Each structure stands twice: as C-alpha cells, then as structure tokens.
Amino acid sequence: MNRGAWTAEEDKILSQYIKLHGPRRWKTLSIQSGLNRCGKSCRLRWLNYLRPNIKRGNISEAEEDLILRLHKLLGNRWALIAGRLPGRTDNEIKNYWNSHLSKKINQSQHQPSLSQQQQLQPPPPPQPPQENVPPPPPPKIQEEESKGNYFEFNFDTNEFIDFSAEGNFCEIDWVNTFLELDDELYELPC
DNA sequence: AACGAAGTCAACCGCTAATTT
DNA sequence: GAAATTAGCGGTTGACTTCGT
Numbered sequence: 001m002n003r004g005a006w007t008a009e010e011d012k013i014l015s016q017y018i019k020l021h022g023p024r025r026w027k028t029l030s031i032q033s034g035l036n037r038c039g040k041s042c043r044l045r046w047l048n049y050l051r052p053n054i055k056r057g058n059i060s061e062a063e064e065d066l067i068l069r070l071h072k073l074l075g076n077r078w079a080l081i082a083g084r085l086p087g088r089t090d091n092e093i094k095n096y097w098n099s100h101l102s103k104k105i106n107q108s109q110h111q112p113s114l115s116q117q118q119q120l121q122p123p124p125p126p127q128p129p130q131e132n133v134p135p136p137p138p139p140k141i142q143e144e145e146s147k148g149n150y151f152e153f154n155f156d157t158n159e160f161i162d163f164s165a166e167g168n169f170c171e172i173d174w175v176n177t178f179l180e181l182d183d184e185l186y187e188l189p190c
Numbered sequence: 191a192a193c194g195a196a197g198t199c200a201a202c203c204g205c206t207a208a209t210t211t
Numbered sequence: 212g213a214a215a216t217t218a219g220c221g222g223t224t225g226a227c228t229t230c231g232t
Contacts, residue, residue: 003201003202004200004201004202004225004226005200005201005226006200006201024217024218025217026217026218027216027217038202039217039218040202040203040218040219041201041202043217043218043219044200044201044202045200045201047219048200048201049200076221076222077220077221078220078221079219079220079221090219090220090221091199091200091201092199094221094222095198095199095200096199098198098199099197099198099199100198
C-alpha cells in the first residue's frame, strides 16, 4: 500500500473512478481502481480535496466567527461544525482551530472579562465531612460537563436548529442571538 | 548562510456507528 | 439476531515551511 502524499496521477485516477462509480465502497474502489491505497485513504482524499465545491484556505472573519460560536455550542464536533460551513471540511476546521483559534482563545483568557473575573473569586472553605451521612450523588450536569467543556445534548442539534437554509449564514440572526445568550453559560475550552 | 524552533496541514490511526450479509 | 463490512469521526503524527537568531 502506498502511503504519504498523493500524486496528481493518483488524484486523477481516483476522480475518474468516482465519476463512474460514485463515492462509496471505498475498499472495492481501492482495489478496482488500481490505486495502491487503502480505502480509508481514498475516502479522505476525496472528501478533503477532490470532491466538488471544496473551498481551500482564506477563512473569512465571518466564517471564523461562526466556527468560534459553533465550537462554543458543540465542542470538538468538527464534522458538525464543518457541515455548517459550505465547502469547508472537518479536517480543515480542526486544523484551523488547533493552529489559529485555540491560540486566540488562550490569549483572550489571559485578559479575563469582568464576569470572568467575578468567577475567579476564591471558593468557599471546604465543609467538614459529616459522619454516617452518605454524600449526595453528584448532580447530573456535573457528570456530563466532565466529558468536555460543553454540555452533552441528548437531542439532535439538526432537529433543534434548522441549518438547511442556504445562503449567507450571517443572516441567521436568531442563531447569533442564541449563541450570544450562551456566553455566560459556557466556558471557552482550554 | 546555516541552523534549530515553531507553526502548519495533509494524512494516518483507532475507535464507534451504521449498514449489509 | 449475529457477524462482517463499510462509513465516519476526532485525535495524533510527521513532513514540510516559515521564522528567529
């Protein structure tokens, strides 16, 4: 099996095969196309680079803002976030987050807002343990927060938020309003 | 100019979920 | 219903590029 960077010739073979047979059955594709690549590699190459309408680079301020907001809402659900940014891939969003946005957030965390400063008040002194009294079960929300710096939603966000509307996502004002309302609830991830 | 450090990003890996047999 | 196969996801790696000294 070939590994590493794809060549232009391999891209051509993959594109031609998918044009004929469609983007599915990746294992079969990798064998029948003659590409000496594993199916997973073929799938990734198609999804991230070869499929139509892929946008590359130059993430706009509006897109960046939307990524920040969606990340605040959804956490590291890159595929879900990328699905709201036409032409962008989960891999690109993830890379952009790790190399650009996470730094921005770290910088902004070093300059806490007033509300954040209020949260930095020292915690109350620990209560002495009470004998023969079992500790209360931890609140459920605490358990779910421990999975990440965001709440685990037990509903389908696709049902909750209809993102099916095409066009300029900045026009979805109520989403922006909703996300702004979250500002006090969600801490930015580290 | 040369070198090492830091940054970027394409590709891979391991895992789970969904689908097919 | 069980097993096998396929698809998809997020985390991580490593090659390459850029920057600073």
